[in-house]
Amino acid sequence: MSGDVMALESDVTIEAYNTPNETDKPIMAHPPDIYSDNSLEEWLEAVLMSSNKAIKLDFKNIKTVGPSLDILVKTSSWLNINRPVWLNADILNGPNVPLNIAVNATLFLSLIQEKFPNCTVSTGWTTLYLPFFPNSTYTQKMVEKMHSLVGKMPQRITFPIRAVMARPAWPHLSWLLSQSKRYSLTLWQGKTDPVTVKDLLFIRNNSQPEQIYYDLYDPVLSQFKDMVCEY
Numbered sequence: 001m002s003g004d005v006m007a008l009e010s011d012v013t014i015e016a017y018n019t020p021n022e023t024d025k026p027i028m029a030h031p032p033d034i035y036s037d038n039s040l041e042e043w044l045e046a047v048l049m050s051s052n053k054a055i056k057l058d059f060k061n062i063k064t065v066g067p068s069l070d071i072l073v074k075t076s077s078w079l080n081i082n083r084p085v086w087l088n089a090d091i092l093n094g095p096n097v098p099l100n101i102a103v104n105a106t107l108f109l110s111l112i113q114e115k116f117p118n119c120t121v122s123t124g125w126t127t128l129y130l131p132f133f134p135n136s137t138y139t140q141k142m143v144e145k146m147h148s149l150v151g152k153m154p155q156r157i158t159f160p161i162r163a164v165m166a167r168p169a170w171p172h173l174s175w176l177l178s179q180s181k182r183y184s185l186t187l188w189q190g191k192t193d194p195v196t197v198k199d200l201l202f203i204r205n206n207s208q209p210e211q212i213y214y215d216l217y218d219p220v221l222s223q224f225k226d227m228v229c230e231y
Contacts, residue, residue, distance in 0.1 A: 007054035008047055009215070014064050026068040029130040031060050040068055043105065044075050056086040056122065061106045065089070068186065069115035076230050085119045087112055088106065088200070092146055094125025095136050095165060104199055105149055113153075123150055124160035129193055138169040143176040152169040156182045158213060167199040170206065177211055195224045205227065 001008070011030040015023045016038035019034065026226065040057075047055060059065050070099070077080065091105035105123075112121060125142060150157050159176065166187055167172060177183050187203070189195045197220060203212060 001051040006054065007056050007084070008051070009056035009086075010022065010043060010134075011058045012064050012068050013060055014067070017061060017063065017172060019153075024067050026064055026071060037189050041075070044071065045079065048075070048079050052054060052083060054084040054086065056080070056088055059087070059103060059108070061087045062089075062182050063169075065103075065108055065111050066115070069111060072116050083196050085116070086122045086158065087116070087119050088122035088124065090124045090126045090160075091149065092123075092125045092142065094127045094142060095138060095162075096128040096130050096133065097126040109149065109153065117155065119216060120156045120158055121150065121153060122158045122160055127162045127165065129162060129164055129190055131194075135168055136174055137165040139193050141171045141177070143172045147179050151179065158184045158186045160186045160215075162193065163189045163195045163200065163216065164193040167202055170203065174206065177207065184211045184213060185214040186215055188222065191217065195220050197227055200224050201227060208225060 010028050012026050013029050013031065013034060015025040015027045015035065017034045027036040028038040028040060028043050029036040044055070047053065057065075057068060059068065072081070072085070089103040089108050091102050091108055093100055093102050102125075109121070112119065123146065125138065125146070130136065148161065157180070161169075161173060166185070173185060177185065187200070195216065201224070214221065214224070
C-alpha cells in the first residue's frame with residue numbers, strides 16, 4: 001500500500017465456494033483457493049484507512065458478487081470510499097477458451113446497477129494464451145457482443161485485454177474504443193506471457209493516454225515506463 005502503483009486489485013470469492021461448507025462470506029482468495037484469513041470487509045477497511053489507492057475487485061463467480069456489493073454499501077455508510085472503485089468479471093468467452101466459464105453477464109451487470117452503481121465497470125473475456133497459436137486473439141464478433149451488453153450502461157467501462165493479444169486484435173479493439181468516450185482498455189499480463197515493449201508502444205501511439213490502463217509485470221513495466229518518459 002506504500003508503493004507507487006495507482007490501484008490495488010484483489011480476487012474475491014465466497015468462503016468454501018462450491019463445497020458443503022460454503023458460506024455467504026466474501027473472502028480474498030484466488031481460485032482454486034476457497035479459504036483465507038482475510039475477508040473482504042477487513043481488506044476494504046485496511047485499504048481505505050491506510051492508503052489513497054483505487055480499488056479493483058475481481059469476481060470469479062456470480063455467487064460472490066451480491067454479498068460483496070452489500071459489504072461495499074455497508075462500508076461506504078461509515079467509511080468514505082473517496083477513490084475509484086472498479087468491479088471486474090470475465091463475462092464472455094474469449095480466445096482459446098472452448099468451454100463457457102464466464103460469469104453470468106446479465107446478472108453481474110444488473111447487480112451492479114441495483115447495489116453499487118457508483119463504480120467503473122470492468123468487463124472482460126476469458127482467455128488462454130497458447131504459444132503455438134500466437135495469433136489467436138480477440139475478434140470483431142467478440143467486441144461487438146461486448147459492446148451490445150454494456151453500451152447503454154451509464155458508468156465508465158474498461159475492458160481487460162490480455163496484453164500479448166492486443167496488437168494482433170488492434171483493429172477490433174480500436175473499433176470498440178471508438179464506440180464511446182466512456183470506454184477504455186486495461187492491458188494485463190499473464191505471468192509468463194511474452195509481452196513486448198514494442199507492442200505496448202504501438203498501442204500507446206495509436207490511442208489516447210486516457211483510453212489505456214496498464215497491469216503489467218516487471219521488467220516489462222519498468223522498460224515501458226522508461227520508454228514513455230523518453231517520449
